[in-house]
Amino acid sequence: MVKYIDIADDIRKKIETSVYEHGQKLPYEYVLCANYRCNKTTMKKALEILVKEGLIVRRRGAGTFVKDADTLTKLQGEQPFHGLTQTYPKSKVSSRVIEFEVISADETLAHHLHVEQGSFVYHIIRHRFIDDKSYGLEYIFMPISIIPDLKIEHLQTSIYSYIEDDLGLTIHGIHKIIHTVPSGSLDHELLGIPENVPAIEIEQVGYLSNGVVFEYSLSHFHYENFRQTLVTLL
């Protein structure tokens, strides 16, 4: 639909299939423009995408180069993710819903979700499994006004798909704080964390593209299962 994305996709494919070899120089901007029948600005925008993805490097006065294979594989495949379902597309991600109710927000929660105190919000607890192995425990809070008609089916599959695909909302970003907290009874029971051993907690706030907070959640993990990968591109 959009030209510069099409071009980026095409060049990405050519890099992946080694039409453009790793470590090799790409044709000059000028030539690429001619090939794709587009303007310099459009081509620049296309290549910018690939630069951000870490596939190519551009050096003023030198040229555009495909990064070599080893470097590539390391930066690849760790895209900014959504929920667990999207993070582990190749694994079976399942959930046991432990709690699904609507509560009215107390002061703290109202503050986190940026809604008025007393507003109705979903309160969800899910025990999550990856390939049938216990993975973590989630406490999720979402304003009912922003995410209407949430059903238990959505909790059993992917809440994020419901938000993006069914409600047509755009998730702009996620803010996380990873730290540790004293473990509680559910952590002991379901995650098997021993008494007096802290749980690793991810405190998460999700924002829609209009800046509205749609989610506040706490996820608990046993330290043995905990693994979080992140890529920071500057």
Place this chain on the structure above:
Amino acid sequence: MVKYIDIADDIRKKIETSVYEHGQKLPYEYVLCANYRCNKTTMKKALEILVKEGLIVRRRGAGTFVKDADTLTKLQGEQPFHGLTQTYPKSKVSSRVIEFEVISADETLAHHLHVEQGSFVYHIIRHRFIDDKSYGLEYIFMPISIIPDLKIEHLQTSIYSYIEDDLGLTIHGIHKIIHTVPSGSLDHELLGIPENVPAIEIEQVGYLSNGVVFEYSLSHFHYENFRQTLVTLL
């Protein structure tokens, strides 16, 4: 030096000082172009920066809006970071260098750093403090060929400043894995982690803009001190 960055800086400042109020609409692209005496394309590039930083939202057909204060403070000040020095600009970050030597890379290390086996690499151990409080323990490996002339002074201040400011290299991205590992003797001694309690480890690989790996490091933390903030913008 570059116009669109100047414009972005100026608008950012205006947002921070509430010249443009939170939640408010910004002047139309058209008006901004006139104000800054620039072209639409240039203005778009400037605003794009602020969108990525999460300060503003643009909606086709509607306008450009400053995110409201609450949303902002949460997303702000947690920029993609470099080292500790840049992450905590307001705190006193110090280091005690425990080890600083050059070793020759064994197979594993050569693989991580993407250098030939036997190449010389720095081996650094630093105990890091924030406001004089023990923060974590770093094991850093960097190829001597890429980061020449590293001195102990750089270790005591900021290695990343040396790389970017003195060597003039550009850091493109950082790849991290956060997980837990059994604690070792240095963890017990310096971080005060009890025996049989795991340490939280961040395994990190740093890439320059040309795709070269310049750093492989392991950082250990006591769970009480551990806190990692991350923002994912989609």
Place this chain on the structure above:
DNA sequence: GAGTGGTCTAGACCACATC
């Protein structure tokens, strides 16, 4: 000096949101 990317302008036309 020649090659190559980066910035900027002026202006046409399109897509979407709100009224």
Place this chain on the structure above:
DNA sequence: ATGTGGTCTAGACCACTCT
């Protein structure tokens, strides 16, 4: 229907690298 941001073109000029 109008307002607003998004895409695209054509072309000028600048900054850096390589040799």
